[in-house]
Structure formats: C-alpha cells, structure tokens
Amino acid sequence: MRSTNVHRSFLRTAALIAVLAAASCGDRLPKSLPMELNPVFSGGIGWIVVSQAYVRIKSEPRAEASDVGHLRGGDVLAVQGREQDPRQGGSWYRVGLGGVDGWLKGDYALFFETRAAAERAAGGFK
Secondary structure (H helix, E strand, C coil): CCCHHHHHHHHHHHHHHHHHHHHCCCCCCCCCCCCHCCEEEEEEEEEEECCCCCCCCCCCCCCCCCCCEEEECCCCCEEEEEEEEECCCEHHHHHHHEHHHHHHHHHHHHECCCCCHHHHHHHCCC
C-alpha cells in the first residue's frame, strides 16, 4: 500500500514538472526591445556601422550643432547613448571618437547588438 502511494506521489510530481516545463517553453519574451521603444539609454547598448561614405559627428544631437569630427562608411563604433529628436524626428547615437564624444544621426548608421555582427556588416561598406 505504501509503495502505491509513493508511486502516485512520484507520478503527480513528474506530471507537475512536465506541465511547468511545457508552459515555460511557450511564447518567450524577446531578449531586447526594438530601439524605437527605448527613447533614451546609455552604457554599452550595442554597436553601429556607418552606412554612408562620409558623415559628420555633431557636438549635440541636432543637425545645426557644431562638428566635432567625421566618420567614413564601414566604421564600427560602440553606442554610448541614444536620443530621439523631438523637433525633426529620428534618432541620434552618442559615440566616442578619439577621446571626444559626439552624436551621429541614426539615418547614417546601422545598429547591431554585437561587435562581431557589426564588423561582419562593415565589410560591405569598405
């Protein structure tokens, strides 16, 4: 009699574990949200590849800001931050350029989650 109860208890536990495992394998949440859903962020978010032949890096995230440097197509940079431009729309990436921080218009870059993916993509621009 006791072994029958132990056996039933074991089967119930196994069935519960199977149900929980099946439920957890269903619709998983994404590992990250699309960048458009993150209005402002900072700190090692991802990598960008410059997608234009020549782009200017601005001192602030706006087109009329002064230039602090330039980049060429295929350059790979770590993203330090991102802002939406409320006046003109679109986004700006904050990047480091030889010890100087600057802003690159999002229309001139492609975003990647890893450096390896960005470097693979950069080969197509050089």
